[in-house]
Amino acid sequence: MGASERVVFRGVTFRRYPDSKNWADRWYFTPGVADRQRGVGRLHQEIWKAANGSIPKGHHVHHRDENPLNNDLDNLECLPGREHNHNHSADSSPEVAAARLAGLVAGRERAAEWHRSEEGRAWHREHGKRVWDGRQAEVFTCEQCGAEYQSRAAQGHNRFCSNNCKTKWRKASGVDDEDRACAFCGNTFRINKYAVARACSRVCGQGLRRQRAAS
Incomplete structure (x- = not known):
């Protein structure tokens, strides 16, 4: 994602990537994977929570001045999610909404490509090792x-x-079962998808073998 900016709040490191093609990565300071897994949110959410407690279910922390980089406590307010989304969508033209959607799709594609890359696989191997080594049985x-x-x-x-x-x-x-057509009588039968059988019964299996021998 390129160069990053770093902020430490209450012992947790948050980063944003000003050159990222992903809008959220450019504007929001986000914690690392391990911190996200234990419930740490983005920087503005954690600043609000430190002063006011947990975010009520279904609510979002909103930047009053619409500037995601202004994370002063006075600039943050907690709104019902529907109201928050409506406020943002009301300011967006169809063209802007379409551009945001296209950006999300492109971001997912780039993320999937990175995860398949050697760099991405190496990161996952190292991250998995760190998580596994620190986990208690x-x-x-x-x-x-x-x-x-x-x-x-x-x-x-x-x-x-x-x-x-x-x-x-x-x-x-039966989670791996599938329907097959018997190669001898044509009737449908259900069988494990990893099984090699092509006949629905022993009788049909014998008939199928006779057909092969005669051909």
């Missing part, structure tokens, strides 16, 4: 066999105590 219950096990992986990635239990659960749940 927790006790989870396997959804398949009911056994308790320990893991440092996050809750959303911890459902099974082993790959064997994961495979059993997927087969039993």
Whole structure:
């Protein structure tokens, strides 16, 4: 994203990137990934929260003078999200709205391209290592066999105590099943998408083999 500007507030580093093609990255000071994961918001949000407490659900912290770089407390107010969005949209022509949408789409495409790049993959490897090394093991219950096990992986990635239990659960749940047309009789049958079977039954399988032998 190019050169950045850095601000430290209450021990957290926030950055913005004046040369970024992404509007939000240019104008808002944002914390790093690890801080965002533990709930730290953008600089203006954290300044308002430090003085007033948590932001009510469905509300946004608004810059009174419409200048995102003016993060003085007196310039910040908390508004219902609908009112905040309406205030901004009322000042935007259809052309500006279309340009903003195009910018968001382009930004997502550039972000996806960066994440696929060698630089992006290297960043993810290093970030994953830092997060993994600092994570404490927790006790989870396997959804398949009911056994308790320990893991440092996050809750959303911890459902099974082993790959064997994961495979059993997927087969039993039918999550990988698909409909196929029997290559012998033409009837539709349901089967795991990773299975190689082309016939709906043993009888049809034998008939299919006889067809191949005769051809």
